[in-house]
Amino acid sequence: MGRAWCYGDSVDTDVIIPARYLTTTDPAELAEHALEDLDAGFASAVQAGDFVVAGSNFGCGSSREHAPVALKGAGVGAVVARSFARIFFRNAINTGLVIVTCPELVDVTDSGDEIEVDLAKGVASNVTKNQSFQPEPLPDFILEIVECGGLVEWVKRRTNAA
Template sequence: MIKGKAWIFGDDVDTDVIIPGKYLRTRDRHLWAEHVMEGIDPQFASRVGKGDIIVAGENFGSGSSREQAPLALKEAGVAAVVARSFARIFYRNAINVGLPLIEAQPVCQEGDLVEVDLQAGTVRVEDRVYQGTRLPDFLMAILKDGGLVAHRRRERGLD
């Protein structure tokens, strides 16, 4: 179960606003976290807390295939992303770096406490439960292990 404060974003949030390209000249994830969502909310990085949850509309993570976008969110402390739908490459990049996500349509306000149950594929806001799309078992295993690299290492007995 993942519990955190909701941050609300709309439709078509692309990777250029999640982490603007001018910050990609470095591999410093801390710098990415300091500027995450800057293209849509310049104050987000300074206000988001560890364990918070992004709740968004359709097509979250569209645009380029940069894996830095989910890495920046994760480094900033975002515990999960809930969206009506995700851009396909962002969806897989998030899984690969160990950032939990779920397709669902909860109704909530910024600051509401949101609970995400990846196993059940549900999102709870106060006393309302919204059924989302449950991740397949093989993707759940990757998330449980902390991302694709850690998962492959575990499978090979290297960890």
């Protein structure tokens, strides 16, 4: 369980991690600047297991993998959004940041609400509002990558099998 940090539509990767910080690939350094240009207080106040809750097209723009790495490094338990931009979606799956497509949860959630996500059971809940929803399931193929723990392990499994 964690608190919700709510934002709007089209949260782009330039505000998730501005280009001026792309001279490093270190997750801890990137985490210090997560969402800095959108919410300067986020990085210092976010706690492990908190949730970013956003509108449509989350993660649009640049292909920088630093974006999901920064959020994961900051301890974000999952990003719950109405929809995700496609490169961010792939990058999150590949790097192990949990992403949840659940417009209904976004609709009822305010910043500070307690959120709980149980992907095994397929339930996303706003505990504060006492409402639960079913997130959009991931396709089986993508679940396979998630279950491997990301793309690196998935590739290792495939190349070793071949």
